[in-house]
Amino acid sequence: MDHFDFSASGFSSGSGSSNPFAGPSVAVIRDIPIAEHVPVKLSTTAANFFPWKTYFGLLFREYDLLDHVDGTIDLLAMPHDPEWLAIDATIIRWFYQTISNDIFRTVVHDGDSVHTVWAKITGLFTDNRIQWVTFLQQEFFGTHQNDLSLDDYALKRKSLSDELRDLEFPIDDKIMLSTLSAGLGEDLSNAASNLTFLTTPTFEQAVAYLRLEERRLKHLRARAADTAFIAGFSRDAQAGPTGSWIGHAGAQAGQTGPWTGQTAPSGGGRRGRRRRGGGGNGGGNAGANASAPRPPQHTAPPPWTAGHNPWTGVIHAYFMPVPRAPYPGIMGPCPATHQAFYAAPQPAPAYAAPPGATPWDPALLNALQSAPSAGAYGGGGDWFMDTGASTHMAAHPGNLSFSTPASSSSRIIVGNGHALSITHTGSVSFPSTSTPLSLHNVLVSPDLIKNLVSVKSFCRENPVTVEFDAFGFSVKDGRTRMLLHRCDSPGDLYPVGTASTTTGRPLVLSAGVDLWHARLGHPSSATLRQIMQGFSFTCNKTDAHSCEACRLGKHVRLPFSSSSTVASFPFQLIHSDVWTSPVLSNSGYNYYLVILDDYSHFVWTFPLRRKSDVAATLIAFFAFVSTQFGHPIHALQTDNGKEFDNITIRSLLATHGVVFRLTCPYTSSQNGRAERMLRTLNDCVPTLLFHASMPPRFWPDALATTTLLVNIRP
Structure with missing residues (x-):
């Protein structure tokens, strides 16, 4: 039997039998699971005609059914062959089961043969070719x-x-x-x-x-996201629970203000972590050699928890009234007359202590039982800067924002050699105009008569510097040098206080230009100058203003370093770029390609109708250089545009052994020489057109003149 193409199918009859009536068994054909052999449902919207036809082609070849499809045997010639008719009907059923409803309604017709149905289906996808x-x-x-x-x-x-x-x-x-x-x-x-x-x-x-x-x-993106999540969780885990651990002063209603009983975050990337306990000794002007152990730190609840946390609040294990200072201090209000059993209202505990757990810490119980009475504490609420103290010290726990009883036998050694007992350790906020500052590991002793701020510990715990002069001291940001706090000291010591306690004028009115610039959200110089002229307030407006935060935060990108590369001979390096004209020229050009030799600074320009013409232009330019100058091009530097970075250009450069130097994406500044040449040309072209009173559409002619003039000028 001759091979014969059946209509639009791409299959040919492969039956080698000379008997056209011989064929596969009807039972075998009828039991074929068509869904397993043709797992595709033909549809006009799914674009799956090719796999559908391929599956059926394999099925026809596997079971020798091509004679039914290619039209070599007419159905009318087989009216008395029941096996042939049964196989034909089975194949038509296969077609109908593997096509969509819209195709089925289009091709279904009673009495059609397999060849007819196949031709109708393939015609839907091959007609109107x-x-x-x-x-x-x-x-x-x-x-x-x-x-x-x-x-x-x-x-x-x-x-x-x-x-x-x-x-x-x-x-x-x-x-x-x-x-x-x-x-x-x-x-x-x-x-x-x-x-x-x-x-x-x-x-x-x-x-x-x-x-x-x-x-x-x-x-890489998943790893970066995981790193960001871990970093964010670490910061949350280190930060103390907001409003959960409130100091003695925070338990009193109606006490608000900047120095209420909440510990301000410390600097240096450890905001909100409360470091309690710790050793340190020293006195007014003495060294230290004692230390206290650190009680367990309180960490913030995980960010995924929700609802009420039964462990919030400070629970005091004693009913005695807490001793209090005679008058409030500048670094925090003093406690009220009565101390509540809880610092905040607490519902019934949601978690019970495990069986066998020790209900009280013996050392803590001893410390509580031996706590001094209210009259045992002396000193006031003022704090003084001390360069000789090795740690912060307070005369009363009420001067702190947060405190816990000390459970060790550590002592403070003062200048005369006496040892002072430590009853509490805690932390307190330091006054600041912007950045929150904190004093950690403050030791409380009732024998002290002054509250001391250790300058060394203060600078170690916060990113600040402290400058002393004859009139007072200044606390400045260690990185930006911005003034955070200024205290005038008319006496012999350096007390810590707000400006109102020493100058008789509110601190907000004695701020300098830098502080107002920071408070107003770092506005521009013109905006800040207008505000200073339009509002009446006392400020040293003649200060030289320089803000490092503005320089870091408002710059779009870092400056590029100057290139020191110098070509040693012609065509060692050429720079290239494409410029888009806003005006279509009279000759149909909308772009031009510029090529600059790094050694001679000679420039070539080529007007283009399309950006895709860059490849053909570069191919011609390579041939021109090779023929006219006898020098090979060693390197080509362009930006990351696809008119340069494509298979055609890369094949051209690989053929000639040229190094392809690309800029980083969206960093045209790295192609600076070509960009500067474009600026030079684009400055001269419209100037020539204006001088000659020519319309802009003649820019290719002005470009040719400009290129010549740039090349012959020194």
């Missing part, structure tokens, strides 16, 4: 990855190429590769340039390489 090819070509060349994954994007391109192949318009591998690279998203576009290093890459090889690259990028 020219229109289908035009439509599919537009969709194929206009497909981009956008939000699709690489596999979905490659599958879409492969499906469109299969449809075009069904219409006898095959797409070769080179076009598949170039369109695949051109339509990639931003993440994979740079990786696509590495495909040129593969030896004769195929579409499947390119997809496999890009799939690995996509997987690597996903892994």
Whole structure:
């Protein structure tokens, strides 16, 4: 039997039997599970005609059924062969079971043969071939990855190429590769340039390489997200629970203000961590040699917990009234007359202590029982700066924002050698105009007569510097040098206080230009100057203003360092870029390509109608240089535009052994010489047109004149 193409199918009859009536068994054909052999449901919207036809072609060849499909045997010639008619009906049933309802309603007709039904179905997808090819070509060349994954994007391109192949318009591998690279998203576009290093890459090889690259990028993003989550959780875990651990002063209602009983975050990346306990001795002007152990630290609840936390609040294990200072201090209000059993209202505990747990710490119980009475504490609420103290010290626990009884036998050694007992340890906030400052590990002794701030510990715990002068002291930010606190000292000591306690004027009115600049959100110099002129307040407006935070926060990017590379001979390095004209020229040009030799600074310009003409222009320029100058081009430097970074340009450079130097994405400043030459040319071109009273559409002629003048000028 001769081989014969049946209508629009692409299959040929392969039956080698000379008896046209011989065929496979009816029972075998009838029992074939069609869903397993053809797992595709043909649809006009799913673009799956090629796999559907391929599956049926394999099935026809496997069971020798091509005679039923290719039309070599007419159904009318077999009216008395029940086996043939049964197989024909089975194949038609297969067709109807594997097509969508709309196709079924279009092709169904009583009395049709397999060949007729097959021709109707294939005709739906192959008729109007020219229109289908035009439509599919537009969709194929206009497909981009956008939000699709690489596999979905490659599958879409492969499906469109299969449809075009069904219409006898095959797409070769080179076009598949170039369109695949051109339509990639931003993440994979740079990786696509590495495909040129593969030896004769195929579409499947390119997809496999890009799939690995996509997987690597996903892994990097996931790792960065995990790192950010861990860093964020670490910061939350170190920060103390807001409002949960309130000091003695915080338990009193109606006490508000900047120095209420809440510990301000300390600097240096450890905001809100309360360091309680710890050793330190020293006195007014003495060293120290004692230390106290650190009780367990209180950490913030995890960010995923919600609802009521039964462990919030400070629970005091004694009913005795807490001793209090005679009058409130500047660094925090004193406690009220009665101390509540809880610092905050607490519901019934949600968690019970484990069986056998010790209800009281013996050392803590001893400390509580031996706590001094209220009359045992002396000293006031004022604090004084001390450069000789090794740690902060207070005369009363009421001067602290947060305190706990000391459970050790550590002592404070003062200048005369006496040892002072430590009853509490805690922390307190330090007054500041902007950045929160804290004093940690403050030791409380009832034998002290002054509250001392250790300058050494203060600077170690907070990112600040302390400057003393004959009139007082200043606390400044260690990095920006911005003034955080200023205290005038008319006496012999350096007391810590607000400006109102020493100057008779509120602190808000004695701020300098830097402070007002920070308070107003770092406005521009013109805005700040207008505010100073329009409002009446006392301020040293003649101060030289310089804000490092503005320089760091408002700059778009860091400056580029100057390049020291110098070419040693012509065409060792050439720079190139493309400029887009806002006006279409009279000759149809909309772009021009500039090429600059790094050694001689000679420039060539080429008007272009399309950006895709860059490749052809560079090919011609390479031939021109080789013929006219007899020198090879060693390196080409361009930006990251796709008019340069494509397979054609890379193949050209690889053929000539030219090094391709690309800038970082969106960093045209690295192609600075070409950019500056574009600026020089674009300044001169409109100037020549204005001088000659010529319309802008003649810019290619002015460009040619400008190029000549730039080359002959010194």
